[in-house]
Amino acid sequence: MSDFYLGVGDTVSLEKHVSAQAIRAFADLSGDHSPNHVDEQAMAASAYGRVIAHGALLVAYMSACSTAIVERVSGVRESETPVSLGYDRIRFLKPVFAGETIRLDYTIRHVDAERPGL
Secondary structure: OOOOOOOOOOEEEEEEEEOHHHHHHHHHHHOOOOHHHHOHHHHHOOOOOOOEOOHHHHHHHHHHHHHHHHHOOOOHHHHOOOOOOOOOOOOOOOOOEOOEEEEEEEEOOOOOOOOOOO
């Protein structure tokens, strides 16, 4: 492959509804049953006032963006096996609560012609 199939500035945006059910399911899947995520009573007395979503659940939603941007490239899977090599500079600036809808923007910032996909 001589050219990377996505260009700098290519972007995909997704909106995701973060339901209480998704938070509970992720707690079960991950084994992270911290009171922060599953104990309404304990969190009611906290500075947050209610249960918050797992940061790792939000990163999982980022993975959906990664897939979405690659899947819009026609025929990419005929010659490639695209994978995400990670996410840089993730910071959680505020909590995400059950019932909220978040918007995720995934933008290609850099393409290394010598090492496509890196």
